[in-house]
Amino acid sequence: MTDLTHWRRPLRQTPFHPRTAALNRLNLWGPWGGYTTALAFDDVAMEHTAIRNAASVYDLCPMVKYRIRGVQAAEYLNRLTLRNAGNLPVGSVHYTAWTDDAGKLLDDGTLFRHGPEDFLICCQERHLPWLLDSAAGFDVAITEVTEDIAALSLQGPCSASVLRAAGFAIDGLKPFRMANFRFAGGTLTISRTGFTGDLGYELWTSPDLALPLWDHLFEVGAPWGIRAIGTEALDLARIEAGFIIANMDFVPASQAVREDRARSPFEMGLDWMIDWQKGHFTGRRALLAEREAGSKWALVGLDIEGNTPATGALIYTGKGREAGFVTAACWSPATKRNLALAQVGRRYLTGPLQVEVYALRELQYARLMLAAEVVPRPFFAPDRRRATPPGDF
Amino acid sequence: MPIPSSEIIVIGAGVNGLACAARLAGQGHRVTLVEAASAPGGAMALAHLTPGIDPRVAKDMDLARHGLTFHPELAATLLSQNSPHLTVRGGEASGGDLDPTEVAAFRNLHKRLSRFAAALAPFRAMTPPRLAAKGNEWGKLARLGLGLRAMGKADFREFLRMILINAHDAATDELTDDRLRGLIAFDATLGGWLGPRSPNSLILYLNRLAMGGALVPKGGMAAVAGAMAQAAQAKGVTLRLNARVARLLVEADQASGVELDSGEKLHADLVVSAIGPKATFRDLVGPRHLDTGFYTAAGHIRARGATARLALSLTAPPDFRGADPAGRLIIAPSSEAVERAWNPVKYAGVPDRPVMEITLPHAHDGGPPRLTALVQFAPHDPADKAAAKARMLENTLTVLEDHAPGLSATIGETEFLMPWEIEARYGLAGGNWHNGDLAVEQMLFLRPMAGAARYDTPLPRLWLAGSGSHPGGWVTGAAGWNAAGGILEALR
Structure with a gap:
């Protein structure tokens, strides 16, 4: 394959592909950020069970990654993102987001501080032009490193035990902290982060160490039932944890075609991130104005009667007026509740809500109007996710 | 506040x-x-x-x-190298052996364009409207809109047809005389980064008509x-x-x-x-x-300037073959000549035959003989700036000499500013006016x-x-x- 024939194979394979392909008994793949990735390996319920009861491994490589380096890297990130990157200690990670001039979300992601002048952004969508435009006048170098890093997410109550067995001393690692370890002649960075709301870690290394890392984890993790999981199982876990994803729960402003689709941090429940005191950042004036004038939408968690997932459902008020829509939904195995994330017009939040679900039952849709209650997120947040040292399960 | x-x-x-x-x-x-x-x-x-x-x-x-x-408003003299000059004052063209039907055609075109310009002129005197509904001066906008519509159905349709047309098409549709077409082409593009055949060039001509004529303080x-x-x-x-x-x-x-x-x-x-x-x-x-x-x-x-500025001090008053020295002297023999002067600038080149507007300050205020010219078109960012400037000056002086034989021999001091020098001296981005x-x-x-x-x-x-x-x-x-x-x- 050359630069001119790349279209013959439109999706790339991640460095873990030889292992994920061998395990993928369902041959169920989906595109993600230009890569082919496993949606499920053999049984979504068992994969979800691994996340909540054992140890699960998820191939994170397609996550878009940008390295930001330079003496003004922190100042630059303060201009770009909502939170104060200057307050992020070296060796720490925080969850952040960024907006366009109008204060509408472009993406959310995690920011890793590897050094005083060395950061890594991980996010769902690609933003290089925006990051470069934002860098005008700042002494920073920005490079996309998505293909230079192989990453795995190791999540579940037994994930710490697996890492200990693998020879990594992670007992002192607190949530949102990271540490570097020697591995197979190279470096492995382990951060206590994840997208499941459970005890878990993300492992970052160079692509040439991808397969040795995978093999090592599966060898030492066998006693804890370590299991590869696909995107479908992860999606269940992230809904339980109440996490949102660009292009699933909101449309990035840079991609929105319809004028009313873009959403602000206030509308996606991310306004807690905004540091109003750090100085100017892109979108600040628009967000200040929104803070004064009020927002149109709210992202809420819903607890819905019954056990039929309300995927894609429209939401109505008790009187039948359209009030919003579900962005993600599942029957949650961990909480045994019928959960959803939804965008609801703020003015409808006080009254009763119902969701309109079309349930497919043996080739025939049944229309259900199910009562829905706004409940706090996360839906599932076990204490073990924060315990340091992590539990020995 | x-x-x-x-x-x-x-x-x-x-x-x-x-x-x-x-x-x-x-x-x-x-x-x-x-x-x-x-x-x-x-x-x-x-x-x-x-x-x-x-x-x-x-x-x-x-x-x-x-x-x-x-001083009284200047008439435009359309300089010719070898035939009688044509003089244009407002919509009235005279001299230059101009066909009487062409005199009428120019008068009609000028009248019509002046009506369009008058309808647009009030917009020049207001804050631009907003696209959003909120914050507009709706009363004023409605009056201006009515003003446009008040020109009548035929004129309004003609206005809509012409507003975004190019100057070359407008001039060739209505006129047959190359010199008059050249004048419209030149006046539409003076100070801009476009040629007469570039899209929307006529609106710049309307803008000039809306502002008024040519005055020397x-x-x-x-x-x-x-x-x-x-x-x-x-x-x-x-x-x-x-x-x-x-x-x-x-x-x-x-x-x-x-x-x-x-x-x-x-x-x-x-x-x-x-x-x-x-x-x-x-x-x-x-x-x-x-x-x-x-x-x-x-x-x-x-922001790109395409106009160079020439200022000459002369040892003798120049003679543009008898043209009124107190006029606005235009060298733009045809719309095509203006377009040809523009073509190389698109590729950062220098035209062989620049077009220009000349004034002779001594003819208005006395003093030693001087000449100023706004010369088009000049590249604003050529690879070799010194060479481009030298070539532009040489070509400019050749065109001047062709129209005022003997002028070269009377040149004292020369100041010639290319767009990038205009930017450096006056801070105009790209040398754009x-x-x-x-x-x-x-x-x-x-x-x-x-x-x-x-x-x-x-x-x-x-x-x-x-x-x-x-x-x-x-x-x-x-x-x-x-x-x-x-x-x-x-x-x-």
Whole structure:
């Protein structure tokens, strides 16, 4: 394959592909950020069970990654993102987001501080032009490193035990902290982060160490039932944890075609991130104005009667007026509740809500109007996710 | 905002800065006008003619009392190399063995275009409308819309047909005489970065008709600057010369003053920038106080000059084959000749036969023989600047010699400014007269850019008032006057 024939194979394979392909008994793949990735390996319920009861491994490589380096890297990130990157200690990670001039979300992601002048952004969508435009006048170098890093997410109550067995001393690692370890002649960075709301870690290394890392984890993790999981199982876990994803729960402003689709941090429940005191950042004036004038939408968690997932459902008020829509939904195995994330017009939040679900039952849709209650997120947040040292399960 | 008297800094004592400062001071505000050069006037010195100071400015500043008077309006003489010259005064063409039917055709075209220009003229005197419904002066807009419609169905349809057409097509549709077509082609494109066949070039001609004819101030363009500075000071404006602004001061997310390159800080309630929008946002404000999208867009304001300026001192008055030396002398033999002079500039080249507008200052105010010419088209950023300049000058002088045999032998001092030199001397981005191409896509609510088209900017208490804003350049002061109106409205 050359630069001119790349279209013959439109999706790339991640460095873990030889292992994920061998395990993928369902041959169920989906595109993600230009890569082919496993949606499920053999049984979504068992994969979800691994996340909540054992140890699960998820191939994170397609996550878009940008390295930001330079003496003004922190100042630059303060201009770009909502939170104060200057307050992020070296060796720490925080969850952040960024907006366009109008204060509408472009993406959310995690920011890793590897050094005083060395950061890594991980996010769902690609933003290089925006990051470069934002860098005008700042002494920073920005490079996309998505293909230079192989990453795995190791999540579940037994994930710490697996890492200990693998020879990594992670007992002192607190949530949102990271540490570097020697591995197979190279470096492995382990951060206590994840997208499941459970005890878990993300492992970052160079692509040439991808397969040795995978093999090592599966060898030492066998006693804890370590299991590869696909995107479908992860999606269940992230809904339980109440996490949102660009292009699933909101449309990035840079991609929105319809004028009313873009959403602000206030509308996606991310306004807690905004540091109003750090100085100017892109979108600040628009967000200040929104803070004064009020927002149109709210992202809420819903607890819905019954056990039929309300995927894609429209939401109505008790009187039948359209009030919003579900962005993600599942029957949650961990909480045994019928959960959803939804965008609801703020003015409808006080009254009763119902969701309109079309349930497919043996080739025939049944229309259900199910009562829905706004409940706090996360839906599932076990204490073990924060315990340091992590539990020995 | 403090009422009634605010401390206001206006940056740049060009025609718009002066007009804006004077209007603000006239309303009781304490205005300091800071100018980098040692004399007021700015890029006015580039011009050798003015369409006339905006009547609102001239009246309010009482410029006549401060000594500003003009010679009678100049007729255009369309210079020929070997046949009688053609003279055009308004819509009346005479001489040059012109066919009487062509005289009538030109008169009709001029009349029609003047009607269109008159319908558009009121837009020049207002803050550009907003695309959003909120915040528009709907009453005024409705009146202007009615004014357009009042020209009648046939005329209105013709107006819509012509408004975005190119000057070459308009001229060739209606005229048969190459020289008259050349005049329209030249006047439409003077000071722009486009040729007569470029899309939308006719609207620039309409804009010129809306402003008025060609005037020479008594005492030259310096007299305009002098009179306006005097008038502004009489209204209470403090004029500070040799004061170059290094950066804008920002406190609590608001413009709070300026820092001069001497390090001196001047504080104010409002800062008005009458220099170019690109320089204002990119250099004075900088990225740390502006959103990424806006700052990037400010860098993309298109600003390219294609006009070179020639000033010759001569040992003898030039003779353009008997042409009236007090006229506006045009060398633009046809619309095609103008287009051909434009073609190489698209590729940073130099035309073989430049087209130009010439005035002879000594014919108006006496003194030693001089010649000034605005020469088109010149590349604004050629690879080899020295070679491009030498070639441009040589070709210009050849064309001049062809039309005024013997002129070359009488040349004393020569000053020839290419667009990049104009940028260096006057701070005009890209050497563009209007501090941003005056073109349809950078007009009205798109001038200089979305988000800053109504003279206010995303940075609170920073305003724009220069030629980069609506309605653009030329020595009229309209942009500065409009901006002051917007500021006064906001302060009320």
